Amino acid sequence: MRIGVVSIFPSYLEPMRMALLGKAIDRGIVALDTYDLRDWTHDVHRAVDDSPYGGGPGMVMKPTVWGPCLDDVCPDDALLVVPTPAGVPFTQATAQAWSREKHIVFACGRYEGIDQRVIDDAAKRVRVQEVSIGDFVLIGGEVAVIAMVEATVRLIDGVLGNASSHQQDSFSDGLLEGPSYTRPPVWRGLEVPEVLRGGDHAKQQQWRREQSLARTRERRPDLLPPEQ
Numbered sequence: 001m002r003i004g005v006v007s008i009f010p011s012y013l014e015p016m017r018m019a020l021l022g023k024a025i026d027r028g029i030v031a032l033d034t035y036d037l038r039d040w041t042h043d044v045h046r047a048v049d050d051s052p053y054g055g056g057p058g059m060v061m062k063p064t065v066w067g068p069c070l071d072d073v074c075p076d077d078a079l080l081v082v083p084t085p086a087g088v089p090f091t092q093a094t095a096q097a098w099s100r101e102k103h104i105v106f107a108c109g110r111y112e113g114i115d116q117r118v119i120d121d122a123a124k125r126v127r128v129q130e131v132s133i134g135d136f137v138l139i140g141g142e143v144a145v146i147a148m149v150e151a152t153v154r155l156i157d158g159v160l161g162n163a164s165s166h167q168q169d170s171f172s173d174g175l176l177e178g179p180s181y182t183r184p185p186v187w188r189g190l191e192v193p194e195v196l197r198g199g200d201h202a203k204q205q206q207w208r209r210e211q212s213l214a215r216t217r218e219r220r221p222d223l224l225p226p227e228q
């Protein structure tokens with residue numbers, strides 16, 4: 001998978017070159033290109049924003065800068081993702097779908113966002129998804145991109161050491177993951193549940209399912225399947 005990220009703060013994206021994501025890049029599973037939007041500005045001040053039509057607070061990012069940039073960095077067969085609080089919710093299903101893409105380009109907005117015509121114009125040529133990572137407002141799209149790239153890339157074969165890890169994720173079966181434990185068996189007077197310390201794998205699987213259902217019922221009843 002090739003990933004392109006456009007930002008006015010490309011160094012904000014450096015965490016993606018660390019740890020497991022960094023190893024996926026080193027191993028050639030993922031290629032990461034970061035681009036500085038200001039390289040497509042055409043004035044001495046390298047302006048990327050301007051005042052909003054119709055008034056209102058803040059500034060809007062210029063189509064005359066974003067347009068030429070996306071023309072250069074986003075080929076017709078790529079998926080263009082624009083993080084925004086006004087987007088469709090990003091979910092595990094989104095990550096699963098994106099993990100099968102060959103090339104994803106992320107457009108990181110700042111200020112009050114990107115002139116809508118940039119998205120409308122791009123949509124004539126490429127698949128565009130305006131996506132939200134949650135009902136809260138960030139200062140820019142970069143943090144959302146790091147979260148979405150991590151959720152997506154970890155699902156690509158070979159990225160996670162233990163292939164079964166993501167098959168037991170929260171949400172992989174639609175439910176929240178239950179509690180996890182490791183040694184010591186007793187810590188500060190708190191014991192690891194007996195069933196996990198035994199060897200009956202069928203009982204352990206049943207216990208984990210019950211824990212997932214209980215936690216989902218308590219924290220995210222909206223995720224429960226109808227009959228639960």
Ligand SMILES: Nc1cc(-c2ccc3cc[nH]c3c2)n[nH]1
Nearest residue numbers: 084085109110133134138139141
């Ligand atoms: N889910 C979510 C996305 C964002 C977001 C995305 C892009 C920009 C650009 C300026 N502010 C932004 C905020 N906040 N929350």
